[in-house]
Every structure is written in C-alpha cells, then in structure tokens.
Amino acid sequence: MARNPEVVIIDPDLDVRAELKRTLEVGTFTVTGVADYGIEAVTVAQERSPDVFLVSMEEPVARALQTIEMLGSANSTAAIVVYSSLSDAASVRRAMVAGARDYLMKPIKPEDVSRAVFGILEQEERKRIHVGSDVSEPVARGTTVTIFGAKGGIGKTTIATNLATALVRTTGANVVLVDMDTRFGDVAIMMDIAVETSIADLGRRVEELDRESIKDYLVRHHTGVTILPAPLHPTEWRSVTPQQIERIIDLLAQGHDYIIIDTPGTFNELIATTLELANMILLVTSMDIASIKDTALALEMLRAAQVSEDKVKLTINHSTSSNSLREEDVERVLEYTVTWRIPHDYNVANSNQLGIPIVIAKPYARVARAVTDIAYALSGAPRERKGFLERFLGRAG
Numbered sequence: 001m002a003r004n005p006e007v008v009i010i011d012p013d014l015d016v017r018a019e020l021k022r023t024l025e026v027g028t029f030t031v032t033g034v035a036d037y038g039i040e041a042v043t044v045a046q047e048r049s050p051d052v053f054l055v056s057m058e059e060p061v062a063r064a065l066q067t068i069e070m071l072g073s074a075n076s077t078a079a080i081v082v083y084s085s086l087s088d089a090a091s092v093r094r095a096m097v098a099g100a101r102d103y104l105m106k107p108i109k110p111e112d113v114s115r116a117v118f119g120i121l122e123q124e125e126r127k128r129i130h131v132g133s134d135v136s137e138p139v140a141r142g143t144t145v146t147i148f149g150a151k152g153g154i155g156k157t158t159i160a161t162n163l164a165t166a167l168v169r170t171t172g173a174n175v176v177l178v179d180m181d182t183r184f185g186d187v188a189i190m191m192d193i194a195v196e197t198s199i200a201d202l203g204r205r206v207e208e209l210d211r212e213s214i215k216d217y218l219v220r221h222h223t224g225v226t227i228l229p230a231p232l233h234p235t236e237w238r239s240v241t242p243q244q245i246e247r248i249i250d251l252l253a254q255g256h257d258y259i260i261i262d263t264p265g266t267f268n269e270l271i272a273t274t275l276e277l278a279n280m281i282l283l284v285t286s287m288d289i290a291s292i293k294d295t296a297l298a299l300e301m302l303r304a305a306q307v308s309e310d311k312v313k314l315t316i317n318h319s320t321s322s323n324s325l326r327e328e329d330v331e332r333v334l335e336y337t338v339t340w341r342i343p344h345d346y347n348v349a350n351s352n353q354l355g356i357p358i359v360i361a362k363p364y365a366r367v368a369r370a371v372t373d374i375a376y377a378l379s380g381a382p383r384e385r386k387g388f389l390e391r392f393l394g395r396a397g
C-alpha cells in the first residue's frame with residue numbers, strides 16, 4: 001500500500017523538534033519519532049525504522065557527528081539529512097563524511113525537506129532498479145489524496161477539481177482526478193468534459209491493463225489535469241468491486257505524481273477502499289451544526305477503522321455564508337485540529353457553473369488562493385512571487 005515517507009527527528013531542543021514535527025505533518029510526511037542525540041536516537045532508530053532521519057547539527061558539533069555515525073550503523077537503510085545554521089564548507093563536509101546524505105540550512109522549510117527526502121528516495125529507487133530487481137514493477141507510487149466528507153453539498157467536488165488543477169499549476173506534476181462519487185459524479189460537469197469511457201468500463205477491463213495502457217481511458221483536460229470520470233448512470237457502479245478500485249488506483253499511482261479522489265456524501269465499501277489507499281484524507285466539513293455532528297461521526301469511524309490520524313487533515317470549507325459557529329468551537333467540539341480553511345466566496349458558484357475551476361477562472365479569488373495554499377503545502381513546491389501589477393490585473397480580470 002502507498003504510504004507517506006516516515007521521518008524521525010533528532011534534535012536536543014524540544015521546542016525546535018515539536019515545531020518541525022508540526023510543519024512536516026502538514027505535508028505528506030509521517031513523523032514516527034523524535035529523540036535527543038546519542039543512545040536515545042539509536043533506540044528510536046531501532047524501534048521505528050524510518051525512511052529518513054532529520055538530524056540537527058549545531059556548535060559544538062561533536063555529539064551530532066557521533067550520533068550521525070551511530071545512526072548509520074544502527075539502521076543502514078534510512079537516509080540521514082542534516083539541518084543546521086552552520087553554512088561553512090567544513091561543517092557540511094564533516095556531516096557528509098559522518099554519513100549524511102543531504103545538508104539543509106536553517107530556517108528549515110517543508111519544501112526543502114520534501115525536495116531532499118524525495119530526491120533521496122528516488123535515488124534509492126533508481127539504484128534498486130539498476131541492481132536488477134524487478135524492473136517491470138517499480139516501487140515508486142504517486143501521492144493519493146482522498147477528498148472525503150460526511151455530508152453532501154459541502155464542497156468536496158469543488159475542492160477536488162480545484163486542488164487537482166492547482167497542483168498542476170504550482171508543480172507541473174502529473175495529476176489524475178478520479179470521480180468516485182457513486183451517486184452523482186459531478187466532476188465531468190464541473191470540468192466541462194464529455195464522458196465516453198468511465199471508471200466502470202475500466203473496472204471491467206482492469207486485469208488486462210498496465211500503467212501505460214490505462215492512460216487511454218483517461219480524459220486530458222485543458223488545465224493539464226487528467227480525469228477518470230464516473231459513469232453517467234449510477235447503476236453502472238453496481239458492477240465495480242473494491243478489488244478493481246484498488247488495482248485502478250495502484251496503476252494510476254504508478255504513472256502519476258498525484259491521484260485526487262472525489263467521493264460522495266455517502267459511505268460504501270468502494271469509498272472505504274479509497275480511504276484505505278489514501279496517503280492523505282482531506283476530511284471536509286462545512287460550518288453548520290449538522291455537518292459538524294456528521295464530521296464527529298466520520299472521525300469516529302476513521303478511528304475505528306484504524307486510519308492513522310497523521311493522514312486525516314480536517315478542512316473547513318465555508319460553503320455557505322452563515323457564520324453561527326466559530327472555528328475554535330469546531331476544534332473544541334471535534335477535539336481535532338483544523339489543518340486548512342477555505343473561505344466563502346461567491347465566485348465559486350459561477351465558475352462551477354461555467355465548468356472552469358476557480359483557480360483558473362479567478363486565480364486571485366479567496367477560494368482559489370486557499371486551495372492553492374493547500375497545493376503548495378502538499379507538494380512543497382517553492383512559491384512563485386508575483387508583482388503587484390500582475391496581482392492587481394489578475395484580480396481585476
């Protein structure tokens with residue numbers, strides 16, 4: 001199953017550790033442990049076997065260097081990435097000689113960590129292929145994000161279509177949007193595409209397909225997003241099995257950087273499969289009492305299904321303009337941290353009706369900026385800085 005890279009943070013400073021853990025967990029990392037230098041680091045290394053160690057190195061550097069060497073012998077497969085405020089060549093060299101694979105300068109940004117970690121994991125992957133392991137079955141998989149919510153009409157499809165588009169715009173990545181709304185399947189309408197073949201047709205033929213031939217069934221949208229539409233008629237879902245969905249998502253994940261899955265406001269075994277396969281679940285809630293109550297039940301259900309909390313990012317979407325609840329109340333009632341907030345924006349209805357994602361139609365609208373922020377957080381891509389005039393013209397247009 002696809003999973004997030006697992007990271008252990010080694011830093012003697014408790015505050016820095018906690019802050020870095022919070023920052024990384026907003027993205028696609030799972031922080032499985034934090035520790036001080038020395039034996040504590042080695043113990044955590046043996047218990048957790050992460051993909052990457054992030055190790056702080058400051059003056060005096062002896063303890064950090066000794067820890068890096070100990071980690072290398074305790075867990076030879078994990079990569080060690082050092083972060084430091086020391087920018088001189090001698091410090092960098094000493095860290096690398098001790099066994100570090102990369103060296104990041106403080107203040108440490110999530111996008112730097114993403115680049116370093118994914119760079120190392122890709123390099124490892126290339127090495128594995130090179131030494132002649134199974135070349136036809138690469139281990140690398142894209143990141144699967146399931147947009148989930150306990151209710152209909154709370155903005156799941158709006159978020160799914162716009163997040164997919166924003167990811168293409170911010171990263172140039174290969175993004176596939178899968179419409180798993182087993183009732184209405186609105187993606188085709190919101191992206192204004194004609195449905196010729198759907199996920200149900202694909203399900204029937206999935207055993208004959210591989211990661212290249214599956215692309216013939218996808219619709220290429222002018223935004224650059226690739227779409228796998230839902231069937232036009234909901235009864236066609238009856239022939240689709242969880243095993244088919246698992247295989248389809250796996251094949252898509254072999255050929256795309258991101259798989260964004262839209263879901264209905266109801267729950268069934270196909271949706272359970274999309275939650276199980278996701279690296280990240282955006283649990284969307286609107287701000288009305290009914291939605292909060294249903295979200296509490298959804299959180300309970302995810303816990304009962306043993307879905308890791310690291311994966312579940314609570315996202316408030318102000319799909320209506322009513323303001324009876326405060327976001328603090330939502331966090332208190334749900335006992336869950338809100339990761340992302342999407343404001344109410346009257347431009348959404350218009351762009352949904354036109355079939356143009358708002359991140360394209362009105363890139364500077366409040367909703368477009370909020371969804372673009374999620375895309376940056378997910379991908380760790382560096383932000384493009386726009387000049388005042390360009391922003392002004394974009395907003396006016």
Ligand SMILES: Nc1ncnc2c1ncn2[C@@H]1O[C@H](COP(=O)(O)OP(=O)(O)OP(=O)(O)O)[C@@H](O)[C@H]1O
Nearest residue numbers: 152153154155156157158265319343344345348349
């Ligand atoms: N942030 C927002 N600001 C203003 N309107 C919004 C916002 N988000 C969603 N909407 C509006 O809310 C309505 C429902 O949105 P959407 O279809 O994306 O929800 P959904 O959760 O996918 O619904 P369903 O479960 O029925 O598929 C649409 O009319 C959309 O224009």
Ligand SMILES: [Mg+2]
Nearest residue numbers: 156157181186
């Ligand atoms: Mg929808």
